[in-house]
Amino acid sequence: MHLSFLPVMASLLASAAVFTPPAPAQVLGSDGTPDPGFPGFHAWFDAASEINGGSQPGEGDPVALWGDLTGNGHVLDQTSSNTSEQPRWRASIANGYPALEFDGDAYIWGASTQYGVLSDAKTVFFVCETERSDGGYVFDSSSAAGRNAVFTGQGSLPNQWVLFTGQDVIGGPSVDLDTFQVHSVSLTDGHQRHWLNGNLIQEGFLGLDPMVGMIVGARYTTTNRFDGHLAELLVYDMDLSDADRQDVENYLLAKHPVTEPPEQPEFVTVFTNGQGGYVQYRIPAICTTRAGTVLAFAEGRTSMSDHAQNDMVMRRSTDGGHTFDPVVTIVDDGGNSLNNPCVVEVESGVNEGRILLLYQRYPEGCHESCVGDGYTDWDVCRCYVVRSDDDGLSWSAPEEITTQVKRYEARSIAGGPGIGIQKRYSPNAGRIIIPFNQGISGAWDVYAAYSDDGGDTWAYGAHANPDQSPGQGNEVQMIELSDGRLMLNARSVGGTQHRKVAHSNDGGLTWSPLLDEVQLIEPQCMASVLRLTSTQDGYGASRILYAGPASQTSRSTGTLHLSYDEGQVWSASRVLYGGGYAYSCLTALPGGKIGCFFERDNYQTIALAHTSLEWLSEGSDCAGVIEMGCEATANTTGEITRLSFSGGTSITSTTSRLVANGGIPAQPGVFFYGPDAISIPLGDGVRCVGGVPLRRLGSPTMFDLQGDSEHIMDYQAGPLGAGPATVLPGSTWHFQLWYRNPSPQGTGHNLSSSLGLTFCP
Structure with missing residues (x-):
């Protein structure tokens, strides 16, 4: 056997033993950045x-x-x-x-x-x-x-x-x-x-x-x-x-530091064509009740036509509009068509807490172009109201109010659609306002129907003169300004593709001429306005919202607009939904959220968008929530000491203060706060604030000679004894004032009314 190859093999094996294959390429180089030489x-x-x-x-x-x-x-x-x-x-x-x-x-x-x-x-x-x-x-x-x-x-x-x-x-x-x-x-x-x-x-x-x-x-x-x-x-x-x-x-x-995105709008589909017993749903109206229930209304249609034997339908939410109960038919009038839901809650006065839903009835087979004038013939467009006294759980039988809201010569009429309001300020505080338009087709007018007895009876005012601007106004919504005037915002017909506006100084009896609002373009489509906050309610700013398509050619690009000066300038705007966006209705949702209920994607669904003032203003503004608490009892001067709030509810605000009016001059008091709203007799009054912690705000204060006292809020330092983390964005606290009330017949102390504040960033 020839063994001469063995040394060669040994050498080769030794070389193989020390051979190391090249390391695989690394996607990052030694400096931690992507390696340009990485294969691929x-x-x-x-x-x-x-x-x-x-x-x-x-x-x-x-x-x-x-x-x-x-x-x-x-x-x-x-x-x-x-x-x-x-x-x-x-x-x-x-x-x-x-x-x-x-x-x-x-x-x-x-x-x-x-x-x-x-x-x-x-x-x-x-x-x-x-x-x-x-x-x-x-x-x-x-x-x-x-x-x-x-x-x-x-x-x-x-x-x-x-x-x-x-x-x-x-x-x-x-x-x-x-x-x-x-x-x-x-x-x-x-x-x-x-x-x-x-x-x-x-x-x-x-x-x-x-x-x-x-x-x-x-x-x-x-x-x-x-x-x-x-x-x-x-x-x-x-x-x-x-x-x-x-x-x-x-x-x-x-x-690249990644930041959490601002909270984006949430979209909840409420009505979907072909579901809940109807081929199509159109014409949204929505109401957030004082109890926090969200009631969403629409026309339930048997076909994709404006007058398709429509019923009045509703879905109800008890979790702020995130989920809804099944579709409920409120009114079914057989072959007649029910149109234009317009809803309002009676917030004060006669019938307080009652919800009113108005709508119109068109005779079977008769469109708005074929209805006649007067009140008695078969072809009259009629108006009805249904009422709920249990937060939308049940509804009364329809009551016809045609002669109270329709002129004899008018043919087609429409309430809203959308929402009505109840006036809060003079003149005519407590008046319920339902926006209306009337026509002979092609010659439209807008006006207000109103009730001063909680919706039991109705009357109507003059229409707004359209002659000083091109075209007319049609589907319309109204709001109350902080000075008690009304402002209407209407769809234009035959004009310049801008919204129409007018003002009333007398609760809707008369109006200024109808003019173009050149800041708000539209493709001739129903839109919505809403009072969000008012300085009269203790907010640091008055805010009015407008929602509608930001287009003059298509029902799309749904955009929210914000005004801080009672609708004179729309200083902020943001696209809410870039796709198909037609009729819409705004509401103030629980927790300070903004709700926009709108027809989406070529009328396939009606969705509720949940958004916020922070999103709309791109972080430059927030409103928080101010809610009045329990009422106080009279003190020895016969006055009721009421607590109010002024300034901003942002935790960065430096202008916020609690103000008590109607106290005992030159007597001491202590502002205090807690997490819960309660009602327990204490002294000569009622303690409305409780829970843990229950702490005072700052040092005792003195009423001045007019019986007024105030406390400047310092959110950064935190309330006394509570630490800097007490007031946080989204947190809710309840506030009240305890004060001395000298009286030989009483306990010697009393309390103001209370209020709750939900704070924002």
Whole structure:
């Protein structure tokens, strides 16, 4: 046997024993940033560098080239020649980090010849902030030859993150607005996933097309443009392992501080076509009762027609409008059509607590264009009211009030639709107001019907003269201003596609001429106004809301507007729903929330949006909640000491104070607070505040010679003995004043009325 090969083999085996294969490539380099040399790292765009191919741009400069940090040359270098359609560079908008601004009119892209074609799996990371979820594309392929995309909603998936594989779409959760977030998207043939800040939020199992080129900020057609900011974008032409994906996510999350998004509107579907016994539901009306119950009304229709043997239907919620009991038919009038629900609660005076629902009846087979005038013929449009004295659980039989609310010569009439109000201030405090329009078709007038006896009897005032502006007013809503005047806000017909407004100084008996409100555009559609707060109730500001389509061409883009000066200037606005949005009705929901009950997506559903003043004002305003508590008993001077609140309910407010009026001059008192509203006799009065902790606010105070006393609130320091964490956003506390009440017949002390405050940020 020849053994001469043994030394050679031994040498080879020894070499093999010490051989170490090269370490697998790491997605991050030694400095903790993405490694440009990592296999499959296709392109890396960072707003901090490689902008316009030169030195750092100036604030707001247009961007025509976004360079690739991998060194592969896969740049984005194509955009519009119009600089107004180019993204803008912002130095520190991404929580102190640069980002490109896409304002809904900008885009930038790379052709397949420059950017390349990604034929198979890919993983895309992007750090973005979205300002509107109206279908704008974060990215797409730049050619129809092969597309992968991420965008912010479409008709059937409104306001949602949507993935497009080239073969179909995958809907996801609602888009969070106004906050920077880290997104990771894995696209493979047969499996797609989307992570938000490292958490899986979206998954699909579709086929996958190639990605041919890339466009950022728009669809491949350069339409559907994105409104927001993009700070960083990384593309890998492979499906990264979970470990590698998480490494890139952790790098981005550490680099770009992620903040919690502001609370976004919540949408609750209340009526859905084809469910609950009706083919279609239309014409929303809603009422939040004093007990906190939410009553949602609509017309239940047998077909998609305005006069389709409609019934008056309702759903009732006892949890603030988050869930609703089944559909209840309140009135069914056979073949006749019941239209225009308009609801109001009697808040004070005769019939206090009663809920009134008014509606009109059209004869079977007769549209508003065929009804006649007068009161007695078969073809008259008639008005009815039903009443509930148990918070909407049961309803009375209908009572006809046609002659009390309709002029003889009028043919078609409509109350609202939406809500009525009860006046709180002079003149005519306590008067119930129902907004009405009347017509011979094509010649419409608006006016108020009113009741001074809690809805037992009715009368009507003059109509608002339409002759001083183009067109007329039609479907109408009314509010009371803080000075006791009424303001109407009406749909326009035959005018300039703006809302119509007028004012009444005498409780709806007469009106100023009907004029265009040029700040509020519309496509000729019913809309809603609501008094949210008044300085007369102790709030730091008066606030009026308007909700309607912000379009002159389509019933879409439902927008909330806010006025601080009694409707003179609508100084804040925000899109609530970017899709189909038609008739709507506002309500103040429990807990200080704003409710907007609206027809959504081409009348397919009627949904209740829950939102807040903080969201509407983008964090610049909040109202909290002020609720009056129990009443006080008279003191030895015969006065009732009443507690009120002025200033803001924000915990950052420096103008807030409790004020007591009607006390004993030159006598001491102590303001105190607790978490519960109670009613226990104490001294010569009633203690209305209890629970644990029960503590005083500051040092004892003295009534002045007019019998007034006040306490300035210091939310940052906290009430005495309670510590700085006592008053927090969302917390509710009840307040009262104890004071000396010298009297030989009494106990020597008494208490004011009480109030509850729910605080906001």
